[in-house]
Amino acid sequence: MSLLQTINTAIISLAANKLRAGLALLGIVIGVTAVITLMSIGRGTTEQITGIIQGLGTNLLFVQPEGEGQLTLGDADALVDPVYAPSVLASAPEVRAFATLVAGRDNTNAQVVGVTPEYLAARNLDLASGMFIMSPHVDNRDEVIVLGANVAEQLFQNRDPVGEYVRVNARRYRVIGLLESQGGGGFGTFDTQVLIPITTAYYRLSGERTLTGDVAVSLINVQVRDLDDIDQSIEEASGVLRLRHRITEEDDFTVISQQSTIETLEETTNTLVVFLGIIAGISLLVGGIGIMNIMLVSVTERTREIGIRKAMGAKRRDILLQFVAEATVLSIGGGLLGAGLGFWMTNAIDGRTLGTQTFNTSFSNEFAALALIVSAGIGLFFGIYPAVRASRLHPIDALRYE
Amino acid sequence: MTENQDNVIELHDVTKVYRMGEIEVNALAGVSLTIRRGELTAIMGPSGSGKSTIMNIIGCLDVPTSGKYILDGEDVGMLSDDRLAGIRNRKVGFVFQTYNLLPRLSALTNVELPLQYGKGGGRKDRSFEALSKVGLADRVHHKPVELSGGQQQRVGIARALVKDPAILLADEPTGNLDTASSQEIMWIIQELNRQSGITVVIVTHEHDIAAHAARVVTMLDGKVLDDTRQEPVLVPEPGII
Numbered sequence: 001m002s003l004l005q006t007i008n009t010a011i012i013s014l015a016a017n018k019l020r021a022g023l024a025l026l027g028i029v030i031g032v033t034a035v036i037t038l039m040s041i042g043r044g045t046t047e048q049i050t051g052i053i054q055g056l057g058t059n060l061l062f063v064q065p066e067g068e069g070q071l072t073l074g075d076a077d078a079l080v081d082p083v084y085a086p087s088v089l090a091s092a093p094e095v096r097a098f099a100t101l102v103a104g105r106d107n108t109n110a111q112v113v114g115v116t117p118e119y120l121a122a123r124n125l126d127l128a129s130g131m132f133i134m135s136p137h138v139d140n141r142d143e144v145i146v147l148g149a150n151v152a153e154q155l156f157q158n159r160d161p162v163g164e165y166v167r168v169n170a171r172r173y174r175v176i177g178l179l180e181s182q183g184g185g186g187f188g189t190f191d192t193q194v195l196i197p198i199t200t201a202y203y204r205l206s207g208e209r210t211l212t213g214d215v216a217v218s219l220i221n222v223q224v225r226d227l228d229d230i231d232q233s234i235e236e237a238s239g240v241l242r243l244r245h246r247i248t249e250e251d252d253f254t255v256i257s258q259q260s261t262i263e264t265l266e267e268t269t270n271t272l273v274v275f276l277g278i279i280a281g282i283s284l285l286v287g288g289i290g291i292m293n294i295m296l297v298s299v300t301e302r303t304r305e306i307g308i309r310k311a312m313g314a315k316r317r318d319i320l321l322q323f324v325a326e327a328t329v330l331s332i333g334g335g336l337l338g339a340g341l342g343f344w345m346t347n348a349i350d351g352r353t354l355g356t357q358t359f360n361t362s363f364s365n366e367f368a369a370l371a372l373i374v375s376a377g378i379g380l381f382f383g384i385y386p387a388v389r390a391s392r393l394h395p396i397d398a399l400r401y402e
Numbered sequence: 403m404t405e406n407q408d409n410v411i412e413l414h415d416v417t418k419v420y421r422m423g424e425i426e427v428n429a430l431a432g433v434s435l436t437i438r439r440g441e442l443t444a445i446m447g448p449s450g451s452g453k454s455t456i457m458n459i460i461g462c463l464d465v466p467t468s469g470k471y472i473l474d475g476e477d478v479g480m481l482s483d484d485r486l487a488g489i490r491n492r493k494v495g496f497v498f499q500t501y502n503l504l505p506r507l508s509a510l511t512n513v514e515l516p517l518q519y520g521k522g523g524g525r526k527d528r529s530f531e532a533l534s535k536v537g538l539a540d541r542v543h544h545k546p547v548e549l550s551g552g553q554q555q556r557v558g559i560a561r562a563l564v565k566d567p568a569i570l571l572a573d574e575p576t577g578n579l580d581t582a583s584s585q586e587i588m589w590i591i592q593e594l595n596r597q598s599g600i601t602v603v604i605v606t607h608e609h610d611i612a613a614h615a616a617r618v619v620t621m622l623d624g625k626v627l628d629d630t631r632q633e634p635v636l637v638p639e640p641g642i643i
């Protein structure tokens with residue numbers, strides 16, 4: 001029998017019992033839809049997160065204290081040094097704390113970041129209104145504040161907050177600026193944060209103190225002159241800090257590049273995508289078992305047909321192919337339907353919110369192709385056993401079967 | 403053993419033993435039988451005498467436990483399952499008591515079945531021709547359930563004929579039919595034998611049916627008890643098919 005004829009025969013046989021074929025199909029459809037949808041969610045999430053981080057600029061280094069170590073404003077200033085660290089363009093230290101903000105009867109919790117004027121450029125921030133923190137604010141420990149978009153909305157609704165006052169830990173801060181919204185549901189963005197002068201943050205909010213009386217910082221953002229000099233700038237910054245901290249053995253700080261953060265994150269999220277795929281793959285497997293189940297029933301029911309075909313000259317191979325073709329037609333049919341449904345689902349839930357989680361999906365033809373290949377493979381794999389059983393039937397026994 | 407071109411079927415001391423656990427059943431206890439090209443032979447005998455068993459061996463659906471079987475000049479005693487399938491396809495046409503048509507397929511597609519497992523094209527034409535021969539040209543698109551028992555059996559005969567086999571084997575072809583339909587079937591079989599010279603072996607336990615054969619082989623307990631040639635009674639041509 002030709003391949004086309006085999007497929008045609010398979011479709012006729014399947015059509016003879018539509019409900020049963022439909023049920024077997026359903027398992028595969030659900031499996032493939034699940035695989036595609038989950039993988040698309042995984043990929044969408046990855047893209048969103050990397051997008052956010054990339055938006056911050058890849059020419060950044062982060063210096064963080066490690067172990068007993070402390071970083072200070074002095075360290076941050078020392079990193080801008082044309083002699084010892086020529087590839088460093090600017091350094092923007094920060095102090096982080098968490099506080100409750102009150103304006104009139106509205107209040108909200110937010111991350112308070114103490115910063116210097118360099119922070120604006122280093123973190124790629126844009127102002128929607130007002131101005132950013134200036135050197136005199138830092139020098140005078142002024143109680144001024146720049147609000148993230150979400151925080152401003154919560155405290156002042158749609159009003160321009162500039163010139164208004166916000167209470168942070170019972171002290172009044174004058175709002176001098178409003179940041180442009182960064183979007184993306186607020187995850188990891190400045191929309192849910194507020195900025196104040198770093199000295200104000202240190203003396204008013206941070207509990208940490210240094211022996212020297214210098215201002216301790218939680219992180220130094222280092223802006224690199226040229227992305228190609230990233231590795232060199234890590235060396236230079238480390239060298240400067242080792243000198244200042246009189247390090248002879250272990251460093252009491254770490255320098256991480258933005259790029260390596262993205263890479264680590266991508267690795268993690270790729271694992272997530274694969275993991276989601278495997279979980280969904282299990283449902284495909286269950287669908288495959290459904291196909292095997294139905295093919296076994298079908299073989300038993302059609303024992304007599306197999307006997308007749310064998311009497312007419314069908315070889316083992318012919319019978320084997322016939323049943324494998326039926327299983328494969330089922331699984332590929334289910335795979336195609338599932339791919340279509342998965343594509344639709346992916347688009348339907350993109351941007352939708354469930355609770356606090358916004359779905360970001362990214363459909364990929366590769367996922368669809370993968371799911372199709374896997375489902376065809378599953379049809380083959382689970383179709384073979386029933387087909388082999390059918391092909392091995394003895395023609396006389398099969399003909400006699402009631 | 404000499405090979406005779408005139409002999410289509412040569413069975414030499416064929417035995418068949420079925421093993422059911424401890425018990426052995428000698429379904430055939432040494433049968434030697436030669437059937438010539440163009441003969442119409444009836445096999446008779448009581449139930450359990452081995453008629454179906456010998457038909458299965460002649461039709462290459464089964465192999466003998468011992469002995470030798472030459473079909474159309476080819477020793478088929480020791481062939482693999484797939485080789486036997488090929489021989490069934492090319493040389494044997496089966497007619498069954500229960501018709502054994504595939505219920506989902508039309509008469510035409512049922513008749514096409516043996517052609518699907520062999521070489522050659524023009525399948526639709528050939529199966530239409532075979533159905534015409536049995537007088538069913540106007541029923542080709544009917545499913546088996548839409549046909550009477552006699553008509554279904556005629557589809558079965560068309561299917562057996564479609565590849566011009568060396569032998570036509572019919573195990574109680576009229577066993578499920580009324581007298582009129584039986585006469586119809588026997589008329590077709592006799593006509594095929596007389597006009598096309600096709601070799602026919604037919605199992606029956608009705609003497610009326612066996613009377614239409616030129617030779618009657620009687621079996622008992624897996625052996626040939628009697629082998630007689632006779633003047634066949636001609637089946638009257640049925641009025642309306």
Ligand SMILES: Nc1ncnc2c1ncn2[C@@H]1O[C@H](COP(=O)(O)OP(=O)(O)O)[C@@H](O)[C@H]1O
Nearest residue numbers: 420422427429448449450451452453454455456
């Ligand atoms: N597959 C089988 N297994 C065991 N015994 C069988 C089998 N087929 C036939 N027999 C036995 O072989 C003998 C001959 O059977 P069979 O050829 O069918 O007889 P008939 O067709 O003349 O009625 C019977 O005793 C029957 O029970």
Ligand SMILES: [Mg+2]
Nearest residue numbers: 450453454455
């Ligand atoms: Mg019998």
